Amino acid sequence: MNTIAILKRLMSAGLTALLMSGAALAAPAAERGSAAEAEAMVKKAVALIKANGADKAYEEFTNGTSFKDRDLYVFVYDMTGKNLAHGANAKLVGKDLSALKDPDGKLVLPLLFEVAKGKGKGWTEEFKFRNPVSQKLEPKVVYVERLGDTLIGCGIYKN
Incomplete structure (x- = not known):
């Protein structure tokens, strides 16, 4: 048996094993964050704020890497709509986004507020927002927790 034939057999066997294991089918789902992961990220963010103070935490949320995972990222707003930290777009920090609407005209921040x-914490209703991974407008829901006069959130994209 020549080298090319051996390589073809190995590749075929490897692909068959991969398909049978389900790993090939699981890959697209793994590219998106889950609801449980979003909630855990918000809880971790709240704990960081309490432990290290808002300034240090907001810097990490916006410019660090520990609060960004695939399409998941943490953001923080004060209760007037001013963005205090944003893991997907640092240019939003410091801006009043209270009038932000999705493409269908739905005001986004009132859903969070x-x-x-x-309830102080929980999931919002659905709206459309740009997914930082796909760069497409996609349906999104956000898990938020209130901490004093701020809300900390992390959303998941539903496709």
Whole structure:
């Protein structure tokens, strides 16, 4: 058997094993963050703020790497709509985004405030937002927790 034939057999066997293991089918789902991962990231962010102070934590959320994972990222707003930290777009920090609307005209921040001011934590209703990985507008829901006069959030994209 020549080298090319051996390589073809090995590649075929490897691909068959990969497909049978389900790994090839699981890859697309693994590219997206889950609801459980988003909640855990927010809880970790709240703990960091409490342990190290807001300034240090906000710097990490915006410019660090420990609060960014695939399409998951942490953001922080004060209760007037001013962005205090943003893991996907540092240019938003310091801006009043209270009038931010999704492509369908839905105001985004009131969805976050409703949860934060009401239950103190939980999931928002769905809106459309740009996914930083795909660069496409996609349906999104956000898990938020209120901490004093701020809300900390992390969302998942639903496709």
